[in-house]
Amino acid sequence: VPPSYGxxxxxxxxxALSQVSGKERKQMxxxxxxxxxxxxxxxxxxxxxxxLDFIYIAQYPTxxxxxxxxxxxxxxxxxxxxxxxVDQLKIRSHFNIPKFHSLLHYVDSIRLYGTTDNYNTExxxxxxxxxxxxxxxxxxxxxxxxxxxxxxxRREKLxxxxxxxxxxxxxxxxxxYINSMFRRGQRATAAEVQDLSLPFDMLDTWDxxxxxxxxxxxxxxxxxxxxxxxxxxAQPARGTEPARFDTVIVLYSxxxxxxxxxxxxxGRLRAVFKLPRQVGNLIPAWAxxxxxxxxxxxxxxxxxxxxxxxxxxxxxxxxxxxxIPLTQIRQSCQLIPHFNxxxxxxxxxxxxxxxxxxxxxxxxxxxxxxxQTLW
Numbered sequence: 001v002p003p004s005y006g007x008x009x010x011x012x013x014x015x016a017l018s019q020v021s022g023k024e025r026k027q028m029x030x031x032x033x034x035x036x037x038x039x040x041x042x043x044x045x046x047x048x049x050x051x052l053d054f055i056y057i058a059q060y061p062t063x064x065x066x067x068x069x070x071x072x073x074x075x076x077x078x079x080x081x082x083x084x085x086v087d088q089l090k091i092r093s094h095f096n097i098p099k100f101h102s103l104l105h106y107v108d109s110i111r112l113y114g115t116t117d118n119y120n121t122e123x124x125x126x127x128x129x130x131x132x133x134x135x136x137x138x139x140x141x142x143x144x145x146x147x148x149x150x151x152x153x154r155r156e157k158l159x160x161x162x163x164x165x166x167x168x169x170x171x172x173x174x175x176x177y178i179n180s181m182f183r184r185g186q187r188a189t190a191a192e193v194q195d196l197s198l199p200f201d202m203l204d205t206w207d208x209x210x211x212x213x214x215x216x217x218x219x220x221x222x223x224x225x226x227x228x229x230x231x232x233x234a235q236p237a238r239g240t241e242p243a244r245f246d247t248v249i250v251l252y253s254x255x256x257x258x259x260x261x262x263x264x265x266x267g268r269l270r271a272v273f274k275l276p277r278q279v280g281n282l283i284p285a286w287a288x289x290x291x292x293x294x295x296x297x298x299x300x301x302x303x304x305x306x307x308x309x310x311x312x313x314x315x316x317x318x319x320x321x322x323x324i325p326l327t328q329i330r331q332s333c334q335l336i337p338h339f340n341x342x343x344x345x346x347x348x349x350x351x352x353x354x355x356x357x358x359x360x361x362x363x364x365x366x367x368x369x370x371x372q373t374l375w
Contacts, residue, residue, distance in 0.1 A: 004334035034336030050077030177323040242351040267294030290326040310361040335360035
């Protein structure tokens with residue numbers, strides 16, 4: 001399974017874990033369904049998908065009659081398919097488990113007492129660790145508040161520089177992009193572009209970038225206080241550390257919106273950079289914004305698979321890339337390779353699978369934000 005923001009890679013699998021924490025259970029849920037495709041019967045897959053639907057919908061920060069009906073429907077879907085684990089797969093002899101019984105009371109409890117994030121202090125504990133404890137440790141414990149604020153600010157601005165991003169077509173795409181800045185009558189033809197010379201020989205690049213994503217469904221007061229960031233990497237290999245080029249959702253056409261996949265495409269982020277400023281003074285239309293080089297996967301299938309509700313994309317035989325404004329990247333995403341779980345290709349690894357596998361599922365179960373936006 002390739003790395004992705006917010007998704008944990010279990011190097012030794014699930015079986016070796018003991019005393020599993022709530023955080024680890026959430027991390028398992030993010031990749032579980034993709035790992036089960038092709039390994040279990042369809043009825044079992046629908047049961048797991050329905051249970052994951054229930055878990056994710058139950059965590060919504062706001063609810064209405066529609067979302068509570070979704071919650072009830074997902075529970076009924078799990079209940080109607082769970083017998084396969086007893087009758088056919090023989091994994092359990094019964095489901096008389098208190099935690100499963102408690103699922104029956106979620107809808108009524110939410111109507112009576114509000115959303116489930118009111119039932120524990122997990123969110124506030126996390127904020128205290130990130131914004132107080134770690135910042136305190138970084139200070140000299142004297143007049144600590146300005147130091148803590150400065151430490152938090154600097155942590156957001158750290159970046160590293162490198163030059164090897166495995167982009168064989170970067171020079172040609174730069175020529176095409178710069179050519180597009182000119183007015184139509186002044187542009188070179190497609191054949192002439194290849195013979196043009198770039199007016200620079202160096203670029204400022206970044207190994208990663210962050211952007212703020214608002215919690216969907218939350219009111220504006222909550223969003224302004226809870227700035228949830230997402231990090232995306234385009235990091236070349238260095239030393240023994242392997243390269244990491246994340247996959248992202250790109251706004252591809254005018255049909256694209258803040259949620260859903262219509263009008264979007266999946267791209268693999270190869271570089272984040274800016275054109276040199278001094279050259280920009282010579283050309284009025286020179287781009288002064290951050291840019292990204294992405295390599296495309298094929299467009300999404302028209303509909304998601306009805307069993308696991310994930311879309312499929314493929315890696316083209318010929319690498320196709322494009323330079324785009326960084327603002328066209330809507331969010332990060334994780335792709336799960338399509339493989340036979342009973343006879344997996346042992347040459348694949350977390351670091352190389354995006355280069356070797358040919359077909360992938362878009363993992364809309366990776367985290368709550370993906371669940372709410374990738375459909």
